[in-house]
Amino acid sequence: MPGDLSVLLVLDLVGTFAFALNGALTAIRAxxxxxxxxxxxxxxxxxGGGIIRDVLLGALPPxxxxxxRYLAVAAAGALIAFGFSRQLRRLRISIHVLDAAGLSLFAVSGAGKALELGMGPAQAVLLGALTGVGGGTIRDVLIRRVPDVLRTGLYAIPALLAAALVVITSRVGVDQVLGAPAALTAAGVCFAVRMLGLRFRLN
Amino acid sequence: MPGDLSVLLVLDLVGTFAFALNGALTAIRAxxxxxxxxxxxxxxxxxGGGIIRDVLLGALPPxxxxxxRYLAVAAAGALIAFGFSRQLRRLRISIHVLDAAGLSLFAVSGAGKALELGMGPAQAVLLGALTGVGGGTIRDVLIRRVPDVLRTGLYAIPALLAAALVVITSRVGVDQVLGAPAALTAAGVCFAVRMLGLRFRLN
Amino acid sequence: MPGDLSVLLVLDLVGTFAFALNGALTAIRAxxxxxxxxxxxxxxxxxGGGIIRDVLLGALPPxxxxxxRYLAVAAAGALIAFGFSRQLRRLRISIHVLDAAGLSLFAVSGAGKALELGMGPAQAVLLGALTGVGGGTIRDVLIRRVPDVLRTGLYAIPALLAAALVVITSRVGVDQVLGAPAALTAAGVCFAVRMLGLRFRLN
Structure with missing residues (x-):
């Protein structure tokens, strides 16, 4: 895969960066x-999310x-969060935005990778959602917080939604595996639903 | 495997249903x-237990x-628990009975699947016990409770016992891999020991 | 592998014994x-650490x-800790020494095994460190403690250091995969750094 900057990989790397910032800022605050x-x-x-996905897919080593590039991006994100935590803290919403971005991008890339490896549609939807919620859940367990995925429905649901959109667009032939417009639309829907839930404190 | 309603699969699905009810009721209460x-x-x-088992066996995807059918049964169990939680709450012991049922059935199916995939007897006993205690342990970690498997000996022991019975009956040729009577006896022994432990508050 | 008492295996078994004592004593105290x-x-x-390593390497079953021998050594260590907990408690530092020993030995054996299975240098360093910190992290999550690996930098750093030394000595041809002197030096460096950190409460 190295060398080939596919849509899946770009989504994965941007999601990795967002979650790295989020996890590092959470560590600083919590x-x-x-x-x-x-x-x-x-x-x-x-x-975390990508490792869970690859373990369950049997795509080992993850x-x-x-x-x-994954580790480089993750380490860079965490270091930036550490160096600029005060500046980032002023943007009060940022930690949730970052989490929502990681959730959305990983749900899409997880579902896409599952389809690529020949999983059925239901499996791809679930694996996508698991990829999205996985990293944040491990984070919360390590700092002894009840995971977001248990506390609010509008965490798992947007992830499932994004993964389902990926599967549907792939089925109806909008793209062979995952084109950029379909992927971004799916991620955008997840992100919007998650942010609306946070904004209006919907549970 | 789909299409073939073997003893292993039936045990697995009933155990899945019991643990789904238990996990959902735990979420409602805790x-x-x-x-x-x-x-x-x-x-x-x-x-959770079955995924741990399949990951350790290298039988991926799980x-x-x-x-x-696993997810359908699990979702159905959780939905029933949500819809009828008040009625189920009146049966005060039910949450422990459900946990003991899942523990017993998964210990047996886990040991059976390990034997089927060619693991040795000690490995099969351990994997069976791990399958039994795995789901409940993940559940307890997520809701920040010290897992039952650490709090009382009469959680791991009945699971090990059931898995050992499966291995012994398979060794002495009572059945090639796992027949219904042997499987139910092993699960019944585990269930009885676990319930006696709960009833007499033995630790 | 059974029958062949290689350097890797000996390190692994001694590390297993140290972590078994440590985990059992932690259970008694915490x-x-x-x-x-x-x-x-x-x-x-x-x-725990070895299972995480083998799952990520795809070397399944672990x-x-x-x-x-792993389980025999682990069970023996835990039983000894249970039987002689009072005597061991008098040696006040012992629980940290045991943890540092397990950390060091597993970081080395983890990196060595990753190299043996053909992983690149960066992967081997990370997998070594993960093997070292894995068991203790699972232990802390189960007893609801913030894992050491998050609380102090001088937990992950010595593990990364030991794993890096293994990779470097293997690269410069000091040994084909892992000779005893190189392995013990790497483990010794990790152990010394960890113990100095504990002694002078460096964070």
Missing amino acids: VDVDLVGVLTLGVITAV ATFVDW | VDVDLVGVLTLGVITAV ATFVDW | VDVDLVGVLTLGVITAV ATFVDW
Whole structure:
């Protein structure tokens, strides 16, 4: 895969970056940890979902380990969060926006990769949603928080929605596996639903 | 495997249903969550043990993803628990009975599947016990409870016992892999020991 | 692998023993559990890191299940900790020494195994560190403690250091895969850094 900047890979890397920022900022706010702790939680949040996806798909070792770009992007995101946490803190909503972005992009890339490896539509939807919610759930367990996916329905539902859109567009032949417009639309729908839920405190 | 209603599969599906009810009821009681949270914890509790088993066996993707019946049964169980939680609450012991049922059935099906895939007897016993305790342990971690498997010996022991009975009956040739009478006896022993432990508060 | 007492295997088994003692003693101190709970947490702490390593490497079923010696050593360590907890408690530092020993040995054996299975240098360093910190992290999650790997930088760093030393010595041809002197030096460096961090409360 290295060398081939496909749509899936770009989504994955942008999602990795968003989750790395989010995980690192969460570490700074929720637990009093040093640089290594921040880096660790940032990277785990960033690569956790993809590792769960690849383990369940039997695509081992996970892409996160085989392709160095994932770890480079995750580490860069966590380091940026550590260096500019004060500046980022002023943007009060940012931590939720980052989480919603990671959720959306990973739900799409997870569903896309599942289809690529020949999984059926129901499996692809579920694996997509799992990829989206996985990293944040591991993050919350490690800092002893009840995971978002249990606290609000508008976390799993937008992820399932995005993954389902990927499967549907792939089925109706809009693209062979996953084209950029279809992928971005699916991710955008997930992001919008998640942000609306946060804004209006819908549960 | 789809299409073939073997003993293993039936045990697995009944265990899935029991754990789905248990996980969903736990979500309703322990954390204040909505329908999606209840559904999520129910499904995770129901499929968690089997996923751990299949990951460790290298049988990927896990049966839970490949065979739609697992998810259908898990979702149905969680929805029933959500819809009838008040009626089910009156049966005060039910949540423990459901957990014991899932534990017993998964310990047996886990050991049976491990034997089927050519694992040795010690491995099969352990994998069976892990399958039994896995879903409940993930459930407890997600809602921030010390897992039952650490709190009381009479959780792991009955699971190990049932898995050992499966291995012994298979060794002495009572059945090639796993016949219904042997499987039900093993599950029944596990269930009885677990319920006696709960009833007499043995630790 | 059974029958062949290679350097990797010896490191793995000694690390398993150290983590089993540590996990069992943690169970005795942190949560009020019975023999089975102590045994369970000891064994999980002992085999957790190796299972994560083997799952990520796709080397399934994990060595811990295929080779009975891991479980025998893990169970023996946990039982010894249970039987002699009072005597071991007098050695106040011991629980940290045991954790540091497990961390060091697993970081080395994890990196060595990753190289043996053909992973690149960066992957081997990361997998080594993950193997080192994995068991203790699962232990901490199960007893609801913020994992050491998040609380202090001098947990992940020595593990990364040891794994990097393994990769470097293997690259410069000091040994084909992993000779005893190189392995022990790498583990010793990790152990020394970790113990210095604990002694001088460096974060």
